[in-house]
Amino acid sequence: xxxxxxxxxxxxxxxxxxxxxxxxxxxxxxxxxxxxxxxxxxxxxxxxxxxxxxxxxxxxxxxxxxxxxxxxxxxxxxxxxxxxxxxxxxxxxxxxxxxxxxxxxxxxxxxxxxxxxxxxxxxxxxxxxxxxxxxxxxxxxxxxxxxxxxxxxxxxxxxxxxxxxxxxxxxxxxxxxxxxxxxxxxxxxxxxxxxxxxxxxxxxxxxxxxxxxxxxxxxxxxxxxxxxxxxxxxxxxxxxxxxxxxxxxxxxxxxxxxxxxxxxxxxxxxxxxxxxxxxxxxxxxxxxxxxxxxxxxxxxxxxxxxxxxxxxxxxxxxxxxxxxxxxxxxxxxxxxxxxxxxxxxxxxxxxxxxxxxxxxxxxxxxxxxxxxxxxxxxxxxxxxxxx
Amino acid sequence: xxxxxxxxxxxxxxxxxxxxxxxxxxxxxxxxxxxxxxxxxxxxxxxxxxxxxxxxxxxxxxxxxxxxxxxxxxxxxxxxxxxxxxxxxxxxxxxxxxxxxxxxxxxxxxxxxxxxxxxxxxxxxxxxxxxxxxxxxxxxxxxxxxxxxxxxxxxxxxxxxxxxxxxxxxxxxxxxxxx
Numbered sequence: 069x070x071x072x073x074x075x076x077x078x079x080x081x082x083x084x085x086x087x088x089x090x091x092x093x094x095x096x097x098x099x100x101x102x103x104x105x106x107x108x109x110x111x112x113x114x115x116x117x118x119x120x121x122x123x124x125x126x127x128x129x130x131x132x133x134x135x136x137x138x139x140x141x142x143x144x145x146x147x148x149x150x151x152x153x154x155x156x157x158x159x160x161x162x163x164x165x166x167x168x169x170x171x172x173x174x175x176x177x178x179x180x181x182x183x184x185x186x187x188x189x190x191x192x193x194x195x196x197x198x199x200x201x202x203x204x205x206x207x208x209x210x211x212x213x214x215x216x217x218x219x220x221x222x223x224x225x226x227x228x229x230x231x232x233x234x235x236x237x238x239x240x241x242x243x244x245x246x247x248x249x250x251x252x253x254x255x256x257x258x259x260x261x262x263x264x265x266x267x268x269x270x271x272x273x274x275x276x277x278x279x280x281x282x283x284x285x286x287x288x289x290x291x292x293x294x295x296x297x298x299x300x301x302x303x304x305x306x307x308x309x310x311x312x313x314x315x316x317x318x319x320x321x322x323x324x325x326x327x328x329x330x331x332x333x334x335x336x337x338x339x340x341x342x343x344x345x346x347x348x349x350x351x352x353x354x355x356x357x358x359x360x361x362x363x364x365x366x367x368x369x370x371x372x373x374x375x376x377x378x379x380x381x382x383x384x385x386x387x388x389x390x391x392x393x394x395x396x397x398x399x400x401x402x403x404x405x406x407x408x409x410x411x412x413x414x415x416x417x418x419x420x421x422x423x424x425x426x427x428x429x430x431x432x433x434x435x436x437x438x439x440x441x442x443x444x445x446x447x448x449x450x451x452x453x454x455x
Numbered sequence: 456x457x458x459x460x461x462x463x464x465x466x467x468x469x470x471x472x473x474x475x476x477x478x479x480x481x482x483x484x485x486x487x488x489x490x491x492x493x494x495x496x497x498x499x500x501x502x503x504x505x506x507x508x509x510x511x512x513x514x515x516x517x518x519x520x521x522x523x524x525x526x527x528x529x530x531x532x533x534x535x536x537x538x539x540x541x542x543x544x545x546x547x548x549x550x551x552x553x554x555x556x557x558x559x560x561x562x563x564x565x566x567x568x569x570x571x572x573x574x575x576x577x578x579x580x581x582x583x584x585x586x587x588x589x590x591x592x593x594x595x596x597x598x599x600x601x602x603x604x605x606x607x608x609x610x611x612x613x614x615x616x617x618x619x620x621x622x623x624x625x626x627x628x629x630x631x632x633x634x
Contacts, residue, residue, distance in 0.1 A: 324552075324555065327552055328552050328553070328555065328556070331546075331550075331552040331553065332552075332553065334544050334545070334546065
């Protein structure tokens with residue numbers, strides 16, 4: 069093994085400031101836009117908030133998955149995953165504007181057409197309390213892992229790996245439960261009369277897919293330079309590509325299961341959700357999702373050569389990040405278009421870019437704080453061996 | 456030409472998986488192309504080392520899968536739309552979401568059958584006789600020894616030279632195999 073210290077390079081600092089300025093300028097433009105169309109701003113803001121919160125949470129979940137299962141694939145992306153999980157703090161901060169936007173986003177604020185039981189759950193104070201609890205739990209998890217991982221770098225304390233493993237099991241359960249509830253609150257309640265019991269898991273699957281695609285893109289970028297170019301080989305990319313394929317299949321499986329159950333049930337409170345997403349041009353978005361979110365990545369990722377090729381896998385992962393945004397658009401935005409016709413407001417693109425810029429800046433800043441590999445991990449040398 | 460015994464190849468026996476891997480690489484470097492390795496456990500990189508070329512099996516599996524997908528869907532379409540149409544809760548006869556699970560199952564079934572049968576067809580199994588079993592200690596290949604065989608079909612094959620080459624790799628033992 070070459071005796072390198074794996075200090076993050078200058079390019080990460082450059083990325084941090086570029087992302088920051090892109091994010092700051094985009095957000096500034098959108099805040100100006102908010103004075104003209106407050107409702108549209110908050111609806112677009114929800115999109116950006118959901119996409120980037122999901123990215124951080126997905127990264128945290130994959131990190132816990134790696135602590136439980138170990139393996140070389142996770143060792144090379146652990147630091148990016150940890151940095152991404154610390155961005156949940158930024159998203160907790162960015163939830164505050166959303167709290168003011170609740171009346172612009174959610175129709176249940178009007179209390180019309182809902183039963184007494186629903187209103188006991190869907191009201192602004194309880195909604196805000198629940199969201200605060202979710203963020204508190206996630207931040208606790210993210211920073212617990214983060215501080216253990218930092219201590220591991222210097223202390224050489226073998227018990228830390230055990231601690232992280234012990235927390236990962238319950239951590240994944242806690243993440244699944246809280247994220248299921250959060251997906252009901254933040255997304256499903258956009259249409260308060262509709263419910264699907266598989267929905268929380270579908271959102272979680274999507275987050276894992278986003279996070280895996282993001283980790284692959286970051287790893288491919290990092291591995292194009294010293295020092296990680298010495299370490300990261302086709303073996304690591306192959307495993308990460310297999311996991312990406314897994315998450316593509318999980319998303320497709322859960323999405324189709326939801327459709328099939330609702331199709332088979334054919335109930336009046338369930339089918340409007342799909343009817344809304346099948347008319348007024350939304351059908352084309354849905355068909356694009358079937359093609360680009362499942363069939364194309366599925367067949368491409370079957371290829372062993374593609375999974376072992378850094379450039380091809382990186383490009384596909386970047387493509388998946390775009391398709392994930394399209395999926396979120398298809399799930400969320402039809403609820404905002406009263407006429408039921410497909411529409412694309414410029415803020416629906418610019419606000420997610422703005423939040424994304426700020427998110428990436430915080431991510432890069434966090435990535436620079438520590439070595440690019442968990443140097444104190446006893447299993448690290450195994451992960452770095454050549455094929 | 457030769458009236459005496461016909462030779463299938465020369466077999467070298469190794470004690471370690473790593474030695475077999477190194478030996479396979481050296482044999483390839485020396486220009487041998489028709490070689491095969493036998494090991495009780497999978498060794499990463501060994502199939503590349505013996506010059507394993509990709510087969511037509513993936514194509515056979517793909518065709519099996521496509522036949523299964525089309526066949527499965529067509530079967531359901533024929534039953535539910537043409538032969539025995541039933542109004543089930545007002546859904547269209549071509550109730551395609553309900554057809555997907557069965558279509559998926561028939562796809563997997565036909566692809567798996569194509570994989571197994573195609574594999575057997577391509578590698579010539581079941582085969583009641585194979586010359587490598589003439590090597591006296593070959594049964595150890597399923598226990599703790601590793602074997603490398605250079606076949607007589609190899610254009611570079613010469614009984615004595617190949618034997619010498621294999622002995623140069625410091626194996627546990629080298630033996631000729633009758634066909």
